[in-house]
Amino acid sequence: MASKKSPVDTAVAEQKPGWRSVLFQPKVITIIVVLSVLPLLQSLSRKSEQKLTTQPTYQVERSAITLADRPDYVPADLLDRTWQRAELPERFSILEPGLAEKLGRAFEQSPWVREVKRIQLAYPTTIEIELEYRQPVALVRSAEGFYPIDRDGILLPPSDFSASQLPRYPIVENVRTLPRGPAGVHWGDLAVWGAARLVDLLVPEGDTAKYWKKYDLASVRVYGEADLETCSIDHLHQISYRLITRGGSEVIWGIAPGVTDPTEPNAETKLKRLNLYYRDFGGLQSEQGPVEIDLRRWKDIARRPLQMPGETRTR
Known part of the structure; x- marks a missing residue:
């Protein structure tokens, strides 16, 4: 003959919800949905970024770059030399990830540049670079x-x-x-x-x-x-x-x-x-x-x- 559960056992059992009851709590559902959707959002973000990067609106020609306050003693073709030495493309996107860092490293290698002071990327296609130059004495x-x-x-x-x-x-x-x-x-x-x-x-x-x-x-x-x-x-x-x-x-x-x-x-x-x-x-x-x-x-x-x-x- 099966024994009956005591009121104490019944109370304990009611206080220990099973995995189904836990899983279907509203807060847990929200967390699971976010974790499930996160990879999708990241993928969509990357795809969106790639699409924006390739859009003509954000494409920049090398000639559009301005070197702020370049003194007369610095060669006029400094930009062209820097571009060729760093093997940078003639046309690129202003939305390219790490673009400012890439440009900074390229100009740091120039014997005429003492320091890269500022690189300003302005949408859609404006880039201004401020450099401290080495002055011949x-x-x-x-x-x-x-x-x-x-x-x-x-x-x-x-x-x-x-x-x-x-x-x-x-x-x-x-x-x-x-x-x-x-x-x-x-x-x-x-x-x-x-x-x-x-x-x-x-x-x-x-x-x-x-x-x-x-x-x-x-x-x-x-x-x-x-x-x-x-x-x-x-x-x-x-x-x-x-x-x-x-x-x-x-x-x-x-x-x-x-x-x-x-x-x-x-x-x-x-x-x-x-x-x-x-x-x-x-x-x-x-x-x-x-x-x-x-x-x-x-x-x-x-x-x-x-x-x-x-x-x-x-x-």
Whole structure:
């Protein structure tokens, strides 16, 4: 004879719903529907994105891209070069996933670009790119020719400079090394870096009239070298610079700007002294000819006459 369930057993059984009752609760139904539909929604989203990407409305020609505020010293075909080097298509969709990142990486590889500042994609077909460019400050003269550099000693493409442009830039001479890499890479010799820093101080923001032309300067002469990868601060102290005027006078500058040495005034003090000398003597030449001016002394400026080429001194 089957036993009857007690009221307690009946109550417990009623409190433990079976899988059917759980499955058909409204909240659970909603969750299951969402989980079931999610892959479908993702698939539809991808298909919709693919359709939009291929629509003519969102297709962009390379020529529609604008490089904001490109200075005159940057080659006019920079966009074309960047496109060819990165092997990008001539026509593409502005809705292409990762487009901004792809463009940014392409321009970062250009030797003329210091930094990618902004890439603005505006619908339907407008792209504006803002870049910080490397500005040439000097030309390094060597037996192989002239090499343009920026203020950090980064080599710029020599093929982008013509003979007619040489007078526009200060010359760095007596460099013992050659570039150790392609354009866009540091020269590899910190003596070149120091020369670039000195020129940048004397030609602020590319203004040659303020100091360089005022003092009738012709070149920066380098004494010493220091490997970028192995040098120490002691090596930088062993590199010195002279400013050479068109008339043959020589200004002993000393160490590079930014390198500290307790035996020399800093770069700002030297520049002020050079300006005072120019004011007091009316130039960096004397009536008798070129002079040597030493800015490294703490208390005063030393100077002495220099012998002209081919001149013989009498005792």
